[in-house]
Amino acid sequence: MEIVGFVAAFLTTAAFLPQVYQTWKTKDVSSLSMPMLSMFFVGIVLWLIYGISIDSPSMIAANSITVVSAFMLVYFKLKYAKR
Known part of the structure; x- marks a missing residue:
């Protein structure tokens, strides 16, 4: 089952990375919702x-990467938002 977890982890994490890259490249955060980003990050x-807590390598790997990615989007939203 851990292999299934790693495949799921790869797909869900990889699917999120283009949004981080696009936001970093364009600095356009107008379509990002801060409430959604905050809830997602938490x-x-x-x-x-x-x-x-359950010692799941796939969950630890995927969520570690996604925490960083989500934090970057929150940071971009705060930094690039039109004030």
């Missing part, structure tokens, strides 16, 4: 904590 942190 949710991913909780999934990471859960993955650590």
Whole structure:
């Protein structure tokens, strides 16, 4: 089952990375919702904590990368938002 977890982890994490890259490249954050980003970030942190607590390498790997990616989007949203 851990192989299934790693495949799922790869797909869900990889699917998120183009958004981070596009936002970094264009600096356009107008379509990003801060409430969604905040809830997503907290949710991913909780999934990471859960993955650590059950010692699941696939959950730890995927959520560690996604925490960083989500944090970057929150940072971009705060930095590039029109004030």
